[in-house]
Amino acid sequence: MDTSITAHKFQTYEHERAFKNIQVLLSDDYSLEDAAEKIIEGTFMGMDIERKDSLDRLIDYIVFKARTGVPHIANMAYPSMRIENHKMEEKVKLLLNEHLMPEIVIKILKFFTRNIQNSDTNLHLAELVTNELIINAIFETFKTFRMDVAITDREKKTLNVKRIQQFSAHTDSRFSSPLDAACRLKYVLEFIAIRQDVSAIYSKEDIRMAVGEMQ
Numbered sequence: 513m514d515t516s517i518t519a520h521k522f523q524t525y526e527h528e529r530a531f532k533n534i535q536v537l538l539s540d541d542y543s544l545e546d547a548a549e550k551i552i553e554g555t556f557m558g559m560d561i562e563r564k565d566s567l568d569r570l571i572d573y574i575v576f577k578a579r580t581g582v583p584h585i586a587n588m589a590y591p592s593m594r595i596e597n598h599k600m601e602e603k604v605k606l607l608l609n610e611h612l613m614p615e616i617v618i619k620i621l622k623f624f625t626r627n628i629q630n631s632d633t634n635l636h637l638a639e640l641v642t643n644e645l646i647i648n649a650i651f652e653t654f655k656t657f658r659m660d661v662a663i664t665d666r667e668k669k670t671l672n673v674k675r676i677q678q679f680s681a682h683t684d685s686r687f688s689s690p691l692d693a694a695c696r697l698k699y700v701l702e703f704i705a706i707r708q709d710v711s712a713i714y715s716k717e718d719i720r721m722a723v724g725e726m727q
Contacts, residue, residue: 579636609646
């Protein structure tokens, strides 16, 4: 038997089972407190840092529900989508911004930083982020990646991106460019600034990418 096919089937089964479990936790059968407790408990089930845990799966599920939901155009330059079920969306917002803090912060950063192939979908998740602690973490991570662009050592250059991606330092560096990662976070920060007042955290000038304006 082809082990790669078997592994793919197992991963698909695990993915579908995780989504079903999350859908149950977001139903009326669970309170926000109980749902948050169950999700956080699941983060300690796996020991492999590169594998997805229940918080990662929650974010995947949220983005999937938004991507298959309804268009939301806050600005033509930043097209996004929202979860069609408003009750579920409100529950998700409370989970992300209150009940799953601070554990969810690194997972949100991980999703934004890993999402290389379809980074526009970062806005689907950014639409749900309102907590200033999360927004500040995105901004500080952006600044770190922006500074890393100037590093000439090819191995050291990608280390911070790989840490946030939760990739091994020995993985292929082409997926961990600090320039690409900084640009993805800049896009998210621009979008968040359209939606809410972030003047206490950053300004338009603070998130410029031009080399001469990085100081």
